[in-house]
Each structure stands twice: as structure tokens, then as C-alpha cells.
Amino acid sequence: MPSAPQTARAAARAELTRAILDRAGEQLAETGPAALSVRAVARDLGMASSAVYRYFPSRDVLLTALLVEAYDDLGAAVEAGDGAARPRDLRGRWRGIAHALRTWAHEHPHRYALAYGSPVPGYAAPGDTVQPATRVPFALLGLVRDAQVTGRTPVQGLRVPAAEKASVARVSAFTTPALTPAYTVRALMAWQTLFGAVSLELFGHMAEAVLDPAAHYAQVVDQLAADLGLS
Amino acid sequence: MPSAPQTARAAARAELTRAILDRAGEQLAETGPAALSVRAVARDLGMASSAVYRYFPSRDVLLTALLVEAYDDLGAAVEAGDGAARPRDLRGRWRGIAHALRTWAHEHPHRYALAYGSPVPGYAAPGDTVQPATRVPFALLGLVRDAQVTGRTPVQGLRVPAAEKASVARVSAFTTPALTPAYTVRALMAWQTLFGAVSLELFGHMAEAVLDPAAHYAQVVDQLAADLGLS
DNA sequence: CAAAAACAAGAGCACTGCTCTCGACTGTTG
DNA sequence: CAACAGTCGAGAGCAGTGCTCTTGTTTTTG
Missing domain, CATH: 1.10.357.10 (Tetracycline Repressor, domain 2)
Structure with missing residues (x-):
């Protein structure tokens, strides 16, 4: 069983993963799959685009999710x-x-x-x-x-x-x-x-x-x- | 009725239009619609990408054709x-x-x-x-x-x-x-x-x-x- | 023959996915 | 407690995209 700090870290990660998915989902609903942009998602979330790649290794993986x-x-x-x-x-x-x-x-x-x-x-x-x-x-x-x-x-x-x-x-x-x-x-x-x-x-x-x-x-x-x- | 030079010019234009369409069609068959690239078509035809825009004003128009x-x-x-x-x-x-x-x-x-x-x-x-x-x-x-x-x-x-x-x-x-x-x-x-x-x-x-x-x-x-x- | 239109090329803008490196922070372990 | 390993975010940078604008050349037109 994971210790408490590890869990907190994992929870934060899950939270941000969720936020990325949500924002990507909105963008998908607005402009469609092919226009989904990792950079735009990152912008909307106030983070660097490279940071998103810590959560989804590629645009395709994000799209698959x-x-x-x-x-x-x-x-x-x-x-x-x-x-x-x-x-x-x-x-x-x-x-x-x-x-x-x-x-x-x-x-x-x-x-x-x-x-x-x-x-x-x-x-x-x-x-x-x-x-x-x-x-x-x-x-x-x-x-x-x-x-x-x-x-x-x-x-x-x-x-x-x-x-x-x-x-x-x-x-x-x-x-x-x-x-x-x-x-x-x-x-x-x-x-x-x-x-x-x-x-x-x-x-x-x-x-x-x-x-x-x-x-x-x-x-x-x-x-x-x-x-x-x-x- | 258009004069001879005009016709020759129009024919050359039609020929190049056809060549662009053919190459774009091949690229479409190879990699699909979303991957169709005006620049790649231009490269394959040995011309500048901007020249293609004299024949098709946008990628969408080319795709429509x-x-x-x-x-x-x-x-x-x-x-x-x-x-x-x-x-x-x-x-x-x-x-x-x-x-x-x-x-x-x-x-x-x-x-x-x-x-x-x-x-x-x-x-x-x-x-x-x-x-x-x-x-x-x-x-x-x-x-x-x-x-x-x-x-x-x-x-x-x-x-x-x-x-x-x-x-x-x-x-x-x-x-x-x-x-x-x-x-x-x-x-x-x-x-x-x-x-x-x-x-x-x-x-x-x-x-x-x-x-x-x-x-x-x-x-x-x-x-x-x-x-x-x-x- | 001169004016006008068509043309090809290049530079450049704003954007994309993605990689790499850097410093900062966290959690684990000796 | 301190050193270490792993994670994280940010920034720079690469290669590519659609598209526009300018520049110089060629071709057609009046």
C-alpha cells in the first residue's frame, strides 16, 4: 500500500490529468478532433506545452483517451x-x-x-x-x-x-x-x-x-x- | 473565341492544375486527407509552395476538387x-x-x-x-x-x-x-x-x-x- | 511598343507536435 | 538528518504546416 505522500502526489497527478482531459474534451467539442492542439490545451491551463507531455506522451494518446x-x-x-x-x-x-x-x-x-x-x-x-x-x-x-x-x-x-x-x-x-x-x-x-x-x-x-x-x-x-x- | 497565345497559356495552366491535382490525389491515397500538404505537393512538383496558391487559393479548395x-x-x-x-x-x-x-x-x-x-x-x-x-x-x-x-x-x-x-x-x-x-x-x-x-x-x-x-x-x-x- | 496582367520564387508570420536541457522540488533511503 | 533519485514545470529549439506579401520576370493585351 502506498504511503501518504506518494498518494498525495498521485492525486495531484490524477487531478491535472483530469483537467487536461476536460479541457481537451471541450476543445474537441468546439473544433473537432483534427484541430485539437496540445499547445492550446496547455495555454488554457496556464502551463507550458512541454509539461502536458508528462501526462500524455503524444497527441494521439490524448486523443485515444x-x-x-x-x-x-x-x-x-x-x-x-x-x-x-x-x-x-x-x-x-x-x-x-x-x-x-x-x-x-x-x-x-x-x-x-x-x-x-x-x-x-x-x-x-x-x-x-x-x-x-x-x-x-x-x-x-x-x-x-x-x-x-x-x-x-x-x-x-x-x-x-x-x-x-x-x-x-x-x-x-x-x-x-x-x-x-x-x-x-x-x-x-x-x-x-x-x-x-x-x-x-x-x-x-x-x-x-x-x-x-x-x-x-x-x-x-x-x-x-x-x-x-x-x- | 480566345486567341492562340491565350489558349496556349490556358492550356499550360490546365496542365499544371491537372498535375497538382494528380500529385495531391496520390498523396491523398498514400496518407489520407488530413495529411495532405500543399508544401509537399509543391516539393514533388519542383515548384515553390506559394506558386501552388495561384492554382488553388487554399488547401480546402484543393481538397474540395x-x-x-x-x-x-x-x-x-x-x-x-x-x-x-x-x-x-x-x-x-x-x-x-x-x-x-x-x-x-x-x-x-x-x-x-x-x-x-x-x-x-x-x-x-x-x-x-x-x-x-x-x-x-x-x-x-x-x-x-x-x-x-x-x-x-x-x-x-x-x-x-x-x-x-x-x-x-x-x-x-x-x-x-x-x-x-x-x-x-x-x-x-x-x-x-x-x-x-x-x-x-x-x-x-x-x-x-x-x-x-x-x-x-x-x-x-x-x-x-x-x-x-x-x- | 508600352501598359497590364499573370506568374514563379523567396522571405516571413503564426502556428503545430515534439524533444532536450535546465533548475526546482518531492519523496525515499542510507 | 543528509544525500540521492525521481518527478515536475518551464523554456528554447527543431522541423514542419497554411498562407501572405513582395520582388522580379515573363507573357499577353491595348
């Missing part, structure tokens, strides 16, 4: 959306998940872009980002699993060839009991559609097409619920 | 994929469109990211990018229109409320004859799913989940064809 926080924050929001409906109300839970995703994306567009937009050049997401990134898909898969165990089936399931079954086997095995191939494919498609709808809208590709994005998203969400057999 | 080229190139690829199948073979055309999209994205990941990834910080796509960006959705809508005129219907069409009909009316009216609300929503969903599937895979969000991305994409494409009533 923000990325992990974003994944966790979004994951928590989606899980809350899932939990807002009664467990048996599958469509309600689905709507909760889907609309939590879109709402969070609109509230934190730059963090969403950081997490799901094009990867920053030359930046490869390190391993510690994988786990927090799985929270959203996990919530979705848990819901589909519940639909499956209550005996529902997705509409017009296409025959899933053996090769594809094997390809998505890891996803199927994420839940207990495992998902059927048909449900696994439908769940992946639903996730792709949600992500596509949110991203296209957020990145401005739907502005010319859809007048009321929220209403359209609701329609898509409900149609996906029907396709998943949740209604 | 590359963006327009990317949209056009992808649009042409998708239209070729559409035209590869017999006009009456709706599912073949659908597969051609969908796989042309994914193939192009994998051949030009950075250009795809430039077009459909998170917008570069502080960069708003100007109006001249809108028209070329519409080629892909147009190809898709044309196909759905053909499906509609041959009397097919999407599976399990959800009731489309009047508000949503109005919201997507602009999309419906893109084709002649106009799309029904049910088909319009299904077409938008198909586009969102395709885009989501390609982006998630390309940006590395599926690596942990799907072993054979090409096979999975093919499965998704065929399921979407079924949902659209193309089979």
Missing part, C-alpha cells in the same frame, strides 16, 4: 435507453436504444465523428479502445437475444449459407444462448442501418433529401423493429 | 455496376451497384473516407460537391423506380404517416414516375445500410466481429434485395 471516454459515454447512454423501457417491451427497448444513439450523436457530433468517422490519418485505434466500443453493439445483441428466446423471428429470413454462419459465429456467440444465424445477420444489418442513418444525417449527406430527419429516423427505427420481429 | 473527383469516380463505378446486368435483371443490377460501392471503397479507402467519413474540421462541403454526390443515390433510386413500375413491392411495408411522406417527398420526386412512400423509405434504408456496412468495415469496426467481410456483405446485399422486393 478522449475516444475511450466517448465510447463509454455513448455506451452508457444507449444502455440507459435500453433500460428505460420494461424488459419485456422489446420494441420500446429497441426505440430507446436507437434514439439514444441518435440523440447522443447530435449532442456530441465531434465525439461521434471521433468514434465512428474516418480514422484520423495514420492513427490506429489501440487495443484498449476495443472493449468500450463494444457496449453499443452488445446492448443491441442483448435485445435481439431476448427477442429470440421469446420465440420471435425476423421477417423473411434469407437462407444463411454455412460460410456466412461461420463468418459471423463470433457475433452469434456473444450472447447466451447464442443467436441463430438469421437473427445474427438481421442484428448486424440493423446496426449497420442505424449507424448509416445517423452518420449520413450528421455528416450532412441527407440535408438535400429529408426535410424532417428526426421523423424519418423514427420511421427507419420502427421499420427495423418490424424487420427484426420486435413488433 | 479532390472530393468532387472522388464523387464522380465512385458515381461512375456504381453506374457501371448497375449497367453490367441486363436492365430487367433487377437483382443483378442491385448486386452490381452494391458491390461496385464496396469494391471502390476498398480500392480507394482514403477517397471514400474523404467523401463519406467525418467532414474535415471546419470544412463545409460547398455547393459544387452536391451534384456529383448524388450520382450514387440516383443510381439506387432509378433501380427502385424500375422495380416499382414492374409491379413489385417491398416486403412488409410499414404504414408511412403523412408527415414522413412529406419529409421524404423530395426523394420520391427524384424519379419519374415518383416513388411510393413505402418504396422511398425502403430505398433510403437500403442506402443507409449499404453505407453503414461499407463504412463500419472500412473504418475497422467489424474486424472483431466478422471473419469474412466480403461474404457477409454479399449476404447483407441479398437480404436487402429481398427486403426491397427485387428477388
